[in-house]
Structure formats: structure tokens, C-alpha cells
Amino acid sequence: MRRQITGFSNPTVKFLRSLREKKHRKEAGKFLAEGLRLLTDARENGFIPEVLVMAENRDPHPLLEALERDVIAGGGEVIETSDDILTKITGKDNPQAVAGMFSEFNTRLSTIDRASAKIWLVAQALRDPGNLGTMLRTGDAIGAGGLILIDDCADPFSAEAVRASMGAVFTQKVAQAKWDEFLPWLRAGEGQLVAASLRDAVPYRGAPYAAPCFVLVGNESRGLPEEYEAACDLRVTMPMRGRADSLNAAVAAAVLGYEVLAALD
Amino acid sequence: MRRQITGFSNPTVKFLRSLREKKHRKEAGKFLAEGLRLLTDARENGFIPEVLVMAENRDPHPLLEALERDVIAGGGEVIETSDDILTKITGKDNPQAVAGMFSEFNTRLSTIDRASAKIWLVAQALRDPGNLGTMLRTGDAIGAGGLILIDDCADPFSAEAVRASMGAVFTQKVAQAKWDEFLPWLRAGEGQLVAASLRDAVPYRGAPYAAPCFVLVGNESRGLPEEYEAACDLRVTMPMRGRADSLNAAVAAAVLGYEVLAALD
Known part of the structure; x- marks a missing residue:
């Protein structure tokens, strides 16, 4: 599924942002990884994000397009949003243009x-x-x-x-x-x-x-x-x-x- | 010299706090080091702080007392203040009970x-x-x-x-x-x-x-x-x-x- 999010109070934005805190990560069993390089490493190891969040004004990149296709094919969600909302999600002033949400691994x-x-x-x-x-x-x-x-x-x-x-x-x-x-x-x-x-x-x-x-x-x-x-x-x-x-x-x-x-x- | 500082708006507090920013460190040519261990290492290498700031409710320690004496002997200043003001100076929620101000070294x-x-x-x-x-x-x-x-x-x-x-x-x-x-x-x-x-x-x-x-x-x-x-x-x-x-x-x-x-x- 693909969609655009423009509002700071969108529940998905709030949820992704909440993953900055350990308590919320453990409740949801999810975590975030930022940046195309990290997400490409993940993909090449068989980890496809369940949610992919991208800046609207990102530069096009073949690896990002491949990632988008895999996310959609895996039943995940691709979200386009503003730089400001990405900043809100990642808590970084200069966020990477893309972030992915994954399920935490079994660490037994x-x-x-x-x-x-x-x-x-x-x-x-x-x-x-x-x-x-x-x-x-x-x-x-x-x-x-x-x-x-x-x-x-x-x-x-x-x-x-x-x-x-x-x-x-x-x-x-x-x-x-x-x-x-x-x-x-x-x-x-x-x-x-x-x-x-x-x-x-x-x-x-x-x-x-x-x-x-x-x-x-x-x-x-x-x-x-x-x-x-x-x-x-x-x-x-x-x-x-x-x-x-x-x-x-x-x-x-x-x-x-x-x-x-x-x-x- | 010894003194107590109780006010957040005291100019010395403001000055020490300003050293958290590079711009102010470079203007003043001063920096802060926190913690008795670090200050003891400094002292044993011949570096005595120009200003020593201590929490009023610190535990007594012979190394700290030795440091105080050296600061006074060197013409420096020993300041006692509250935990809250130490937190303000160091920017850390649980500040060490002591911090020292030094002149930056010649790095040519x-x-x-x-x-x-x-x-x-x-x-x-x-x-x-x-x-x-x-x-x-x-x-x-x-x-x-x-x-x-x-x-x-x-x-x-x-x-x-x-x-x-x-x-x-x-x-x-x-x-x-x-x-x-x-x-x-x-x-x-x-x-x-x-x-x-x-x-x-x-x-x-x-x-x-x-x-x-x-x-x-x-x-x-x-x-x-x-x-x-x-x-x-x-x-x-x-x-x-x-x-x-x-x-x-x-x-x-x-x-x-x-x-x-x-x-x-």
C-alpha cells in the first residue's frame, strides 16, 4: 500500500515516532532503521521493512526503487511525507531521506x-x-x-x-x-x-x-x-x-x- | 578564593555553562572537566583547575580535599553550589559532584x-x-x-x-x-x-x-x-x-x- 501523510498528528507518524523510546519498542516489538545504505544492507540480508517512510523531495535512486517494490510485494506500506515529519519521526535535525520499520528479532x-x-x-x-x-x-x-x-x-x-x-x-x-x-x-x-x-x-x-x-x-x-x-x-x-x-x-x-x-x- | 553560589543567574554560573558551546570555549580559551577521577588524573599530571565547582552535599574525599588545597594555593577559585546549579553548568541530569575549569592547551x-x-x-x-x-x-x-x-x-x-x-x-x-x-x-x-x-x-x-x-x-x-x-x-x-x-x-x-x-x- 502507498500513501501520503501530511499531518503531524497522523497516528502512523505518532506510532513511528514512539519507537524512539525503548518502552514503546518493546510494546510494539518494532524498531526503526534510517538511511538507504542501512536499508539496502537489510534488504540484501533478507530483511524488508514493514513500513518504509520517504521524504517527498528525495533524490531518485535505483536501490530505493527496488526497496519500494519489495516492500509493496511483501504486503508492507510505503509512505511519502515531508522533511519536517521525517525529522519528527527520527528526532534528527537532518534526517536521512528514508527510514524503515522492522519487527524486532528473536534474541533468545x-x-x-x-x-x-x-x-x-x-x-x-x-x-x-x-x-x-x-x-x-x-x-x-x-x-x-x-x-x-x-x-x-x-x-x-x-x-x-x-x-x-x-x-x-x-x-x-x-x-x-x-x-x-x-x-x-x-x-x-x-x-x-x-x-x-x-x-x-x-x-x-x-x-x-x-x-x-x-x-x-x-x-x-x-x-x-x-x-x-x-x-x-x-x-x-x-x-x-x-x-x-x-x-x-x-x-x-x-x-x-x-x-x-x-x-x- | 572560596565562595558559595546560590543563584542560577550568577555570572560565573552563566560563564561556566557557556563553555558547553565550542564558540564560547574558543572565545574564553577555557574548558570543563567533570568528576573527581578526571580531575585527579589532571592534578597528577600537573594540571590544576582555575575554578573548582563542587556540590554542597558531596561526600568528603581526601583526593578532593587535596585538589581544593592545590586550587587555592594556585590562586584559583573554589565554588560550592547546589546540585541544580551543577546540573545547569554541566548539562547532565546526574552531574558528577565536582567539575573543574582549565585553560585550553596550546595545540600547535x-x-x-x-x-x-x-x-x-x-x-x-x-x-x-x-x-x-x-x-x-x-x-x-x-x-x-x-x-x-x-x-x-x-x-x-x-x-x-x-x-x-x-x-x-x-x-x-x-x-x-x-x-x-x-x-x-x-x-x-x-x-x-x-x-x-x-x-x-x-x-x-x-x-x-x-x-x-x-x-x-x-x-x-x-x-x-x-x-x-x-x-x-x-x-x-x-x-x-x-x-x-x-x-x-x-x-x-x-x-x-x-x-x-x-x-x-
Whole structure:
């Protein structure tokens, strides 16, 4: 279906705008992704938006036309609207000319096939959606299977996480679990749990990594709880030559993730 | 000097608050850093705030008392105020109980002594202050000398950059220069310029790094201009196993920076 929306108080506009808040995303089970590049990545991975919202004054683009056709063919809705209304929906002053609404994915641990990749990233109590999205992006780059979010993390379907993922939210598996659920799941199959740590740790270069390798990083300010570190198969440490005693969480995951990739390649 | 401020319209409150905007920071040549940890890092590196603002209801802390003494001894000002006014100054809903005002540092290239470190990070047109602060933090960790900002970058003295640097803004040198100024400066001495690149590049692992090594990353969306890459001594590439063709800029700098550290160590 195709239609034009010109009114700010239109219920669809209000609904899409409400998805900026986590509470409303969870109620509806929907999220937004912005920009033709992200939506094209989604499409090439088999994810077609249920609703596509486009600026009336957008530049024509063959990829956008292909996307429109797929949305219509899939029974979805294509909406044309003004820049102002797009700004209202996305909350950005200079919105991309197009945004898509998707159903949130099933993020249960049981959806993860650990044998499908040699590396999995795991984050515990990660609070920053930008870090979360960056870890998805890094996971894509190192050929990880996905990102497992332990305990109370930022929402992977927030606009900031989706944006920072640069489309990897559509290519990486995402799972969410409490530690008490994750650890038995991990131990029920093959898998090496590796923590970036300062305690009882070996140098991260040349450490005995083994596939499937689960690379665990902790909360941005507190790091990993001691008992989580103790439950790991391997604790590794990166050089810290300055005054600081830790790296940004997404940076730590990337430096360690690339090392694991080199070791298991 | 010590005083209490109770009014929102107090000129000092207005002045400190104005430092949230780049324009006012540049006019005044001042910036703010928040939190006892950051201010303690600053103090241990010889940077004492000119103005220290504290919440009246803060918890007592020996490090804060030491900081107060140093501020008074240095001729600075210690201000006690309400949580509400601290919120107004920092723009954060849950402000840290203390903030300090510093003079911006001299960021000319000529302040950089390239022989003082084996690694220097260089960013071109880096737009995200969080990425900038994260690069400073990573630079501290890998023992880099500092961060050189090429062309039009985010402001290293913004609250977000200072916060993301986790104190490294006080331990790493920061320089700002146009490319046309940077390249002649670099070539006037020793130094290998290394770009993270996809063009005509060798694998980043085992590449022939040499000190002082200047690790260059480009703008978040456009990457490096082709002529900048061409001017580099070495172009290296990181594996990209997924759909994405690039990493987050701060992640790329960190993965490459740690590789250079391992090579030159």
C-alpha cells in the first residue's frame, strides 16, 4: 500500500515516532532503521521493512526503487511525507531521506548456532548503545557469528545502536540473556570463554585461543564482576602503557577480537 | 578564593555553562572537566583547575580535599553550589559532584616532540567527539605521544571528548593542523606515516612499521582522501570478513595502534 501523510498528528507518524523510546519498542516489538545504505544492507540480508517512510523531495535512486517494490510485494506500506515529519519521526535535525520499520528479532540464546562461527562477542552490562552498535560492526568485520548481551545492556534496537552498527544489526545474530542462563548454555556445548581482564591474566598476544571462542568484555565503568572472570577459561590482558587501567569496551572487544581472528584463521 | 553560589543567574554560573558551546570555549580559551577521577588524573599530571565547582552535599574525599588545597594555593577559585546549579553548568541530569575549569592547551604542531614517543595517532576530519576522546584513551594505553587532528575535526575540549578520553586529554599531547601544514612538518624530520586503507595496501599484521610511527585514520563516513593515502609511507589493511568495508574510526586506530605497539616494542 502507498500513501501520503501530511499531518503531524497522523497516528502512523505518532506510532513511528514512539519507537524512539525503548518502552514503546518493546510494546510494539518494532524498531526503526534510517538511511538507504542501512536499508539496502537489510534488504540484501533478507530483511524488508514493514513500513518504509520517504521524504517527498528525495533524490531518485535505483536501490530505493527496488526497496519500494519489495516492500509493496511483501504486503508492507510505503509512505511519502515531508522533511519536517521525517525529522519528527527520527528526532534528527537532518534526517536521512528514508527510514524503515522492522519487527524486532528473536534474541533468545536458543536461536544461536555456536558452530556457525569461530568467534562470538559477548558483552556484560554494556550501557552505551554506541558501543553496542560498534561491537556489532566489529563482529561483522572479524567474521563473528554475533553478539551476546549479558545482564542489563543497552537496547540493540535503539536508533543509536542500529546506526553505530552500520547495518551489522542485520548480519550479526543478537542474543540477550542473564549470566545464570548464559553460563549453563555455554557449558552445554563446545566453547572457550575469554575475558579481557587484569586479574590472573596472560598476554593477549599468543594466548591459546580455541574455536568457538566467546570474547567477553564488561561494563564500561565497573568492568566484569570477579565471579564472571573466574568462570572464564582464559583471561587475557592488553598492554596498558599509560596512566589508564582500561580501554573503551568496544575498543577492547575489537583489539581482542582481531587477535582471536588471527590466531584461529 | 572560596565562595558559595546560590543563584542560577550568577555570572560565573552563566560563564561556566557557556563553555558547553565550542564558540564560547574558543572565545574564553577555557574548558570543563567533570568528576573527581578526571580531575585527579589532571592534578597528577600537573594540571590544576582555575575554578573548582563542587556540590554542597558531596561526600568528603581526601583526593578532593587535596585538589581544593592545590586550587587555592594556585590562586584559583573554589565554588560550592547546589546540585541544580551543577546540573545547569554541566548539562547532565546526574552531574558528577565536582567539575573543574582549565585553560585550553596550546595545540600547535610545534609543541610536539616527535622523538618523545614511538607512536602517534593522527585523525583526519574526525567528527565524533566520542571517537576523538576514545582515541586519546587508546593512545594513553599504547604509550602513544599524542593525537594530531588534521583538517576540520571535533573539538578535543568538548565535554564529550574530555569524558571519553577518561583523563587522557591531560596525558596525551593534542595538536591541530591542516594537512598542508602537517605534511611538511612530518617530512621535516623522521617519521613513518601509516594509513588504514583499502587501496594498494599490505596486511596490517607483520607490516614493516618504523618509529616514530604516525597512524592515520580518516573521517567516519568518507575515510581518507585519496591524495592523503597516496602521501603515506605505508598503507595497511585489516581483514573485513563481513559485509562492511570499514571499521569505526576509533576501533581502526586501536587495532592498528596495538599492532604497531607489538611491532616496535
